[in-house]
Amino acid sequence: MAMERRIRVVDTEESLQHEKVSVRVAFATTDLKHVDQHFGSAQCFAIYLVNPDHASLLEASQFGKLIQDGNEDKLTVKLEVLQGCAAVFSQAVGGSAARRLLASGIQPVKVSAGSNINELLDSLKAELISGPTAWLAQALKRQSGGDDSSRFDDMEEEGWNE
Numbered sequence: 001m002a003m004e005r006r007i008r009v010v011d012t013e014e015s016l017q018h019e020k021v022s023v024r025v026a027f028a029t030t031d032l033k034h035v036d037q038h039f040g041s042a043q044c045f046a047i048y049l050v051n052p053d054h055a056s057l058l059e060a061s062q063f064g065k066l067i068q069d070g071n072e073d074k075l076t077v078k079l080e081v082l083q084g085c086a087a088v089f090s091q092a093v094g095g096s097a098a099r100r101l102l103a104s105g106i107q108p109v110k111v112s113a114g115s116n117i118n119e120l121l122d123s124l125k126a127e128l129i130s131g132p133t134a135w136l137a138q139a140l141k142r143q144s145g146g147d148d149s150s151r152f153d154d155m156e157e158e159g160w161n162e
Contacts (some may be wrong), residue, residue: 006124009057009098022051023139024058027117028090032060035115039093039101039108040074045081048121052128053078055121075100084104089120105142108137 026045028037037043044062048055061081063074075097082088087107100107111120127136 009059021140022049023087023115023124023128023136023143024049024085024123025089026085027120028088029117033117035089035091035117035120037090038112039078039088039090040097042078042090045078045088046117047082047085047114048123050124051123055125069097079104079106086143087135089115089117105139107139109135 024047027035027046028039028042028044029046030036030043032044032046042063044060046060047058049058063078079100082101083104085106085108088101089109089111091113092110093101093108101108124136127133132140
């Protein structure tokens with residue numbers, strides 16, 4: 001299975017990259033307005049960069065019509081498109097696909113059919129302001145380079161003792 005079309009919004013990611021707290025998320029959609037697709041058979045992913053103040057569409061990647069047949073080969077190109085995303089929102093995701101997403105550092109998030117993407121983006125922005133939930137906190141930690149052990153060196157220089 002190959003990607004049919006990929007549209008990237010130029011300069012959007014670069015202009016928002018300076019934000020300290022930002023996260024890339026994807027939505028399985030057919031109309032770029034609602035989450036209305038199962039992950040494995042998604043015809044399109046809309047990928048956004050979200051920070052506490054703003055959400056911008058980075059790209060939309062379109063795939064051919066797919067069926068939910070358990071064929072794992074079609075997931076490879078989708079996982080490549082989603083690299084760098086913290087999460088993918090869909091109506092459902094199979095167990096094998098969920099494991100592959102998690103192994104790639106992408107949190108699968110199941111939402112109700114027809115969930116409004118703008119409302120989900122607003123919720124994410126509010127969460128970034130008020131304090132992220134577990135999956136979002138983990139994603140931000142991974143994005144920032146994980147556990148920074150150099151903080152112990154800094155503490156030692158400040159005179160901290162065990």
